[in-house]
Amino acid sequence: MFKQKPKNPPLKVSLIGMSEKALQLFAMFLDGPVRGSCKVVDDGSHEAVIIDLDGVESPRLWLDMRRKFQGPVIVLSVTEKNLNHAFWVSKPVKDDVFLGAVTKVREALKNPPKQVAPSQEPSPRSGVGSAMQSPSAPKIETRPQPTEAVAESKTNTSPAAQLMSEEMDERSQNCCGQLEDAAYRSGDPSALFFDPNVTLLGVFRDAMRLTREGGIAKIERPGAHPIFVSAGRKFTSTPMPEAYLRAVCARNISDSPLSVNLIEIEPKDIGVSEDPRLRRLDNMLWKISLWSSRGRVPHGTSLSAPVRLRRWPNIPRLMTVPHGMRIAALWVTQPSGLLDTAQKLEIPYRFVFAFYCACQSFDLTEQLTASSPEPAIASGATAQPANQEKRGLFGRLLKKLGFG
Amino acid sequence: MAQHKIIFAGPVGAGKTTAIKSLSDIPVLTTDEEATDMTKNRKPQTTVAMDYGLLKLDGGERVHLYGTPGQERFDFMWDILTEGGLGLVLMLDNTRTNPFQDMSFYVNAFREFIENTQLVIGVTRMDENPLPGLDRYHAHVASLGFNVPVFEVDAREKRDVSLLVQALLYSIDPGVKTNE
Numbered sequence: 387m388f389k390q391k392p393k394n395p396p397l398k399v400s401l402i403g404m405s406e407k408a409l410q411l412f413a414m415f416l417d418g419p420v421r422g423s424c425k426v427v428d429d430g431s432h433e434a435v436i437i438d439l440d441g442v443e444s445p446r447l448w449l450d451m452r453r454k455f456q457g458p459v460i461v462l463s464v465t466e467k468n469l470n471h472a473f474w475v476s477k478p479v480k481d482d483v484f485l486g487a488v489t490k491v492r493e494a495l496k497n498p499p500k501q502v503a504p505s506q507e508p509s510p511r512s513g514v515g516s517a518m519q520s521p522s523a524p525k526i527e528t529r530p531q532p533t534e535a536v537a538e539s540k541t542n543t544s545p546a547a548q549l550m551s552e553e554m555d556e557r558s559q560n561c562c563g564q565l566e567d568a569a570y571r572s573g574d575p576s577a578l579f580f581d582p583n584v585t586l587l588g589v590f591r592d593a594m595r596l597t598r599e600g601g602i603a604k605i606e607r608p609g610a611h612p613i614f615v616s617a618g619r620k621f622t623s624t625p626m627p628e629a630y631l632r633a634v635c636a637r638n639i640s641d642s643p644l645s646v647n648l649i650e651i652e653p654k655d656i657g658v659s660e661d662p663r664l665r666r667l668d669n670m671l672w673k674i675s676l677w678s679s680r681g682r683v684p685h686g687t688s689l690s691a692p693v694r695l696r697r698w699p700n701i702p703r704l705m706t707v708p709h710g711m712r713i714a715a716l717w718v719t720q721p722s723g724l725l726d727t728a729q730k731l732e733i734p735y736r737f738v739f740a741f742y743c744a745c746q747s748f749d750l751t752e753q754l755t756a757s758s759p760e761p762a763i764a765s766g767a768t769a770q771p772a773n774q775e776k777r778g779l780f781g782r783l784l785k786k787l788g789f790g
Numbered sequence: 791m792a793q794h795k796i797i798f799a800g801p802v803g804a805g806k807t808t809a810i811k812s813l814s815d816i817p818v819l820t821t822d823e824e825a826t827d828m829t830k831n832r833k834p835q836t837t838v839a840m841d842y843g844l845l846k847l848d849g850g851e852r853v854h855l856y857g858t859p860g861q862e863r864f865d866f867m868w869d870i871l872t873e874g875g876l877g878l879v880l881m882l883d884n885t886r887t888n889p890f891q892d893m894s895f896y897v898n899a900f901r902e903f904i905e906n907t908q909l910v911i912g913v914t915r916m917d918e919n920p921l922p923g924l925d926r927y928h929a930h931v932a933s934l935g936f937n938v939p940v941f942e943v944d945a946r947e948k949r950d951v952s953l954l955v956q957a958l959l960y961s962i963d964p965g966v967k968t969n970e
Contacts, residue, residue, distance in 0.1 A: 697928040698939040715960040718937055743821045758871045779794060780959045780966040787952040789968055
């Protein structure tokens with residue numbers, strides 16, 4: 387049965403970023419389960435845009451679209467997107483979630499925002515994320531900008547910088563906490579250190595240890611979503627969405643402990659995580675480490691001892707940590723203390739601390755002491771640090787590749 | 791105007807041509823021919839001279855992307871190709887019988903160039919063949935004397951190939967600043 391037709395006239399939309407086949411399928415979707423909600427137009431009279439952001443060229447596509455259109459956008463993607471004036475609908479697209487986004491677009495058209503608002507934490511149970519501040523939405527505090535580079539990108543008119551800034555804000559907000567640099571300079575141990583054993587991270591690591599040789603562990607708390615883990619079989623699965631998991635990571639579990647038990651069940655009988663972002667074991671451990679750390683490091687970590695990276699994390703398949711690539715490169719080529727790293731790279735401390743915690747979960751790091759042996763292997767190249775001219779070239783090349 | 795280049799190397803079918811296509815601003819010039827030797831078991835067409843792509847930067851600068859031919863009988867060209875290069879992107883295919891043998895071959899063949907610049911390794915087709923895992927690649931490249939980025943990549947994905955190049959540049963100089 388099709389849904390009841392909405393009372394409003396169809397929203398005039400333009401479709402972007404879809405192949406011919408996808409266009410046909412989406413037209414069938416608009417003409418079927420959500421009939422009457424939207425009407426595709428190609429004469430420039432659209433009130434909103436629906437864009438698929440899962441293609442290789444999607445950043446460029448987004449920027450091209452934004453140059454021409456400033457109105458509300460429905461973003462279709464398998465990964466959560468929090469972009470200004472946009473409503474994320476997770477793929478595969480469900481009719482009720484899509485209709486919810488259309489309703490939000492209509493509200494946005496009635497109440498156009500006067501200024502760009504910071505991204506808003508999505509509801510853990512909602513499939514629609516919104517970065518647009520509506521009149522009914524709770525007010526969001528404007529976060530102080532941590533570095534000059536980021537502050538500039540906020541006011542920079544470059545669309546590429548704006549997009550990167552939006553994405554970076556979302557990533558840093560979610561993955562590295564919100565500790566200000568002043569907290570790190572003051573060295574307050576209650577702010578900078580945490581005990582992994584009272585977070586999901588400690589429990590998850592226990593489950594990994596238990597299943598190193600095989601078997602499946604089930605992490606659970608009565609009444610909550612379980613997490614299944616098998617380190618030996620490189621398997622993880624959970625019915626909870628990513629935003630919910632993130633909230634679990636932020637909790638102190640000492641008041642309501644989680645249990646870890648080995649269970650007799652096959653991965654195929656458990657099935658894969660409903661949320662496609664929670665299907666890889668390595669990325670799950672990485673994310674849980676970052677979200678449990680929130681810019682802190684485990685008790686006992688030295689803030690000054692040089693950190694050496696034994697090997698690189700598999701960065702393309704892990705959630706992005708702002709400046710993670712630079713931190714990794716520094717720790718391979720010039721082992722540096724945690725505080726020193728942030729100062730050398732001129733980046734917020736919380737990125738360094740969170741990245742360290744995640745790397746430590748994979749046993750990729752070691753803190754050097756005066757008695758530490760020299761590494762058996764060199765960092766790779768013996769190339770000299772680039773001179774100013776080459777730094778300029780590298781910066782332009784990175785910008786070209788979409789990293790700056 | 792300054793000219794720069796990045797070299798892509800690796801065995802037949804590892805994704806060098808595809809990686810260059812993912813990045814290049816121009817249609818990639820490739821010299822694929824029908825394979826007549828053992829390579830035809832892996833690819834009906836293969837690169838017999840080189841691939842060429844181009845990245846055009848702001849201000850008119852250009853970064854040339856060169857893909858070395860996958861077949862060892864063309865190794866006489868490698869010294870010429872690498873001259874003045876920024877670094878080496880080594881693509882390895884995880885479905886090959888012995889990808890570590892491939893790694894040893896290319897790392898040793900380009901050792902002088904790598905020691906003066908930088909190396910990054912992209913392992914392709916891990917979705918088809920998850921084993922060996924990246925830990926074994928790290929161990930093997932360490933046995934050759936290097937601790938370098940080794941990433942699982944899909945050569946068709948621009949983001950993956952871009953991250954390899956990003957790792958290459960930051961490995962040379964982590965101090966390079968962008969608006970990241």
